[in-house]
Amino acid sequence: xxxxxxxxxxxxxxxxxxxxxxxxxxxxxxxRGCMVIKPYGYAIWEKMQAELDRMFKETGHENAYFPLFVPxxxxxxxxxxxxxxxxxxxxxxxxxxxxxxxxxxKLIVDxxxxxxxxxxxxxxxEAIIWNTYKGWIQSYRxxxxxxxxxxxxxxxxxxxxxxxxxxxxxxxxxxxxxxxxEEALQEAELMNNVYAEFAENxxxxxxxxxxxxxxxxxxxxxETYCIEALMQDGKALQAGTSHFLGQNFAKAFDVKxxxxxGKQEHVWxxxxxxSTRLMGALIMTHSDDxxxxxxxxxxxxQVVIVPIYKNQEQLxxxxxxxxxxxxxxxxxxxxxxxxxxxxxxxxxKFNEYExxxxxxxxxIGPKDLEKRTVELAxxxxxxxxxxxxxxxxxxVITLLKEIQENLYTKAKNYxxxxxxxxxxxxxxxxxxxxKGGFISAHWDGTTETEDKIKEITKATIRCIxxxxxxxxxxxxxxxxxxxxxxxxxxxx
RNA sequence: CGGGUAGUAGCUUAGUCCGGUUAAAGUGCUGGUCUGGGGGACCAGAGAUCGGAGGUUCGAAUCCUCUCUACCCGACCA
Numbered sequence: 001x002x003x004x005x006x007x008x009x010x011x012x013x014x015x016x017x018x019x020x021x022x023x024x025x026x027x028x029x030x031x032r033g034c035m036v037i038k039p040y041g042y043a044i045w046e047k048m049q050a051e052l053d054r055m056f057k058e059t060g061h062e063n064a065y066f067p068l069f070v071p072x073x074x075x076x077x078x079x080x081x082x083x084x085x086x087x088x089x090x091x092x093x094x095x096x097x098x099x100x101x102x103x104x105x106k107l108i109v110d111x112x113x114x115x116x117x118x119x120x121x122x123x124x125x126e127a128i129i130w131n132t133y134k135g136w137i138q139s140y141r142x143x144x145x146x147x148x149x150x151x152x153x154x155x156x157x158x159x160x161x162x163x164x165x166x167x168x169x170x171x172x173x174x175x176x177x178x179x180x181x182e183e184a185l186q187e188a189e190l191m192n193n194v195y196a197e198f199a200e201n202x203x204x205x206x207x208x209x210x211x212x213x214x215x216x217x218x219x220x221x222x223e224t225y226c227i228e229a230l231m232q233d234g235k236a237l238q239a240g241t242s243h244f245l246g247q248n249f250a251k252a253f254d255v256k257x258x259x260x261x262g263k264q265e266h267v268w269x270x271x272x273x274x275s276t277r278l279m280g281a282l283i284m285t286h287s288d289d290x291x292x293x294x295x296x297x298x299x300x301x302q303v304v305i306v307p308i309y310k311n312q313e314q315l316x317x318x319x320x321x322x323x324x325x326x327x328x329x330x331x332x333x334x335x336x337x338x339x340x341x342x343x344x345x346x347x348x349k350f351n352e353y354e355x356x357x358x359x360x361x362x363x364i365g366p367k368d369l370e371k372r373t374v375e376l377a378x379x380x381x382x383x384x385x386x387x388x389x390x391x392x393x394x395x396v397i398t399l400l401k402e403i404q405e406n407l408y409t410k411a412k413n414y415x416x417x418x419x420x421x422x423x424x425x426x427x428x429x430x431x432x433x434x435k436g437g438f439i440s441a442h443w444d445g446t447t448e449t450e451d452k453i454k455e456i457t458k459a460t461i462r463c464i465x466x467x468x469x470x471x472x473x474x475x476x477x478x479x480x481x482x483x484x485x486x487x488x489x490x491x492x
Numbered sequence: 493c494g495g496g497u498a499g500u501a502g503c504u505u506a507g508u509c510c511g512g513u514u515a516a517a518g519u520g521c522u523g524g525u526c527u528g529g530g531g532g533a534c535c536a537g538a539g540a541u542c543g544g545a546g547g548u549u550c551g552a553a554u555c556c557u558c559u560c561u562a563c564c565c566g567a568c569c570a
Contacts, residue, residue: 004531032562084570124570158568165569218570241570308529347530354530365529375529 005355007289012233016284020162023292023356025279033160033167040356041279043300045170048278049150051202051297052172055194061146061174066128068152069119074127078252081126084219088156090121121154126220126245126271129175130253137177137267140259144187145177163280164237164492171275177250177267179259184268185223188244191272192225195240203278204295204408205229205285206415207239208438208487210463215447218271222246228462228487230415231284234436236462236489239281242272280492285411286380292357293379295407296400303329303336303396304358308346308365315340318364321389325362325374328393334400354379359403360396380406421485425476428488432459438489442482444475453477459488 005022006014021027025041037045053063069092076082096113100106122128129147137145154168174191178184192209199205207227217224221243229239250256250266259265286293296302305325307318322338329336337358339349346363353361363375374392377384380403387395418437422428431439443449443461454460468484475482 081570088569155569212570216570221570224570238570243570310528345528345530345532347528347532349531350529351531363529367529 005289005291008232015289016280017162019283019287019291019355025283025292026162028162031167033157035162035166037170037276040300044282044294044298045276045279047298047300048198048202049172052198052274053148053150055198056148056172056174059146059190059194061148061176063149064147065149065151066125066132068122070122070125070128072118072120074131075120077127078130078220078249080248081124081220085123085155089123090154090156092119092121122151123153123155124271124273125149125151125153125173126175126249127253130249130255130269133175133177133267134253134255137255137257140179140257143177143179143257143267144183146174146187147176148172148174161280163276163283166276169276171273173271173273176270177255178269179257179265179267181246181268184246184270185244188223188225188242188270188272191270192227192240192242195242195272195274196227198274199227199229199239199278199281200408202295202297203282203285204297204404204411205239205281206408206412208463208465209467210465210487212241212463213447213450213461213486215450216461218243220245220248221271222248225466226463228438228489229281229285230418230437230489231281231492232414233284234418234490236438236487236491237277237281237284238462238491239278240272240274243270245269245271286407287357290382291355293407294357294359296359296404299335299357299359301335301337301358302400303334303360303362304349304353305336305338305362305364306346306349306353307338307340308363310366314366315342317369318366321369322364325389325392329396332393332397334393334396350377354382360399362392362396378403380410419487422476423473428453428459428476429457432457432488432490436490438462438487440485440487441476442473442484443486444478444480444482446478449475449477453488457488457490459490462487462489462491 005018008015023040024038026035026037029036093115094109094113095115096110097107098110100108133145136142150172152168152170157165157167160166176184176187178187196207196209199207207229209225209227212224212226218241223244225242226238227240229237231237247266247268249269255267256264257267282298283292286295305322307315307322309315309318319340326336326338344352350361357379359379361377361379363377368374372389373386374389375384376387376395378399418435419440420431420435420437421440422431423441428439428441439459450461464484464486468486470484473482473485474480
């Protein structure tokens, strides 16, 4: 008997926390609110990084790296941005420790080592980056500037949860500068589309593309594009954002260029980011009561081979078949692990790999050697079948593709079933409390209404969908006129 | 920052109300034998000065005082 995972229906939040730990993805650290990402979890993150990085480069971006610290004077330059993040900033005030004169085994902050200017640990890098861009941009010939950075950031959150909200997290942040408003708007939308494509094709997580309302917008942005996903408990998760920053940062940091007309103009900006939160989206979209379910595109290994044997001779015979299979699968681009550890028994391994979400498992035992078969089990459906050894590679390739598609289809069906159009506030509250998910409703466009709905129901406007149909209607709360529906949901 | 709960073996917990010899269990760990097609069984062993400091007492995991930490509910969270 071993660890048992709490069922989703019993306590969804507990299920999530246990799953993250038991699947060996991450654990809480000695630092409050900060997690340790374990090798298996980090391998998944690396797969995400690799694919995103490829997509960024394909769309013309280059990587660079900017400092972890932001001098306070730079941080406060863009007022709205500074104000938005001020409450959750870690601040460095000293640069030296010394031995405690009252207890030589302890260290204290040396009061003589106070910094003249405090350093903010970046909660996001616009400030330091735009201060740098000032020196890089003089002419329209320097534009567009298309930069991405892979980094860690710190936001001192009151309540944290592994991957979903941690005090320190890993992310990428793109920061671009353009000569025209149109071009910057295009860039912001382009990158939101890149995120959507990545989420759907790689994570197999269906997302809704949209724009944020003014109150949900990034601090310092003129427009925030986003992708919103729906989790199995009916709550929405903001999976990525892309901001059109207007000329706000260019003006705050005085970044001007000479146009081809010889005129001095402020540049137009975007910034966009996705984080380790995507891990949370991945987990909560596909996983079940047995553990993690990984889409083949992101699994650290797509296939695991488990030998079943009684003695060394059997293991040797099985290993020969298994190793041939490993070679053959690798040749066809399938990542595979042969788990020949003698320290754990087959049953234990089966559970282990189910918990870790490996898409396909191949079992080979003495009976298989005799019959020239293998046992093939798929994680998404938890079904098993015996297939002829000769057809394994072919079947595996077909199934991996099928699993990737199946996960996406299943998630999308669930998501679509949980977009409920409502026309009255009673219905709104009822759907929110019984069914959950997205609620598609008319809204009068005011922050007052948005706030009141949030206060009463805890639901927020997740986004105004890009593909919203223009239709006449009346606001579900105020009764005022509205021209399109927006999506409400309780969110992470 | 307000309200609540909890700190005992690597982990999860019992014991605390009502003080009493060597602090208990499951799991995990180490060794062995049998096992091996879904988290194996049995045997043996290692492992905790009971979050920390002080106090009461012949005697404290248990009572008192102070303190630290974590978690939950609020507040907060582009």
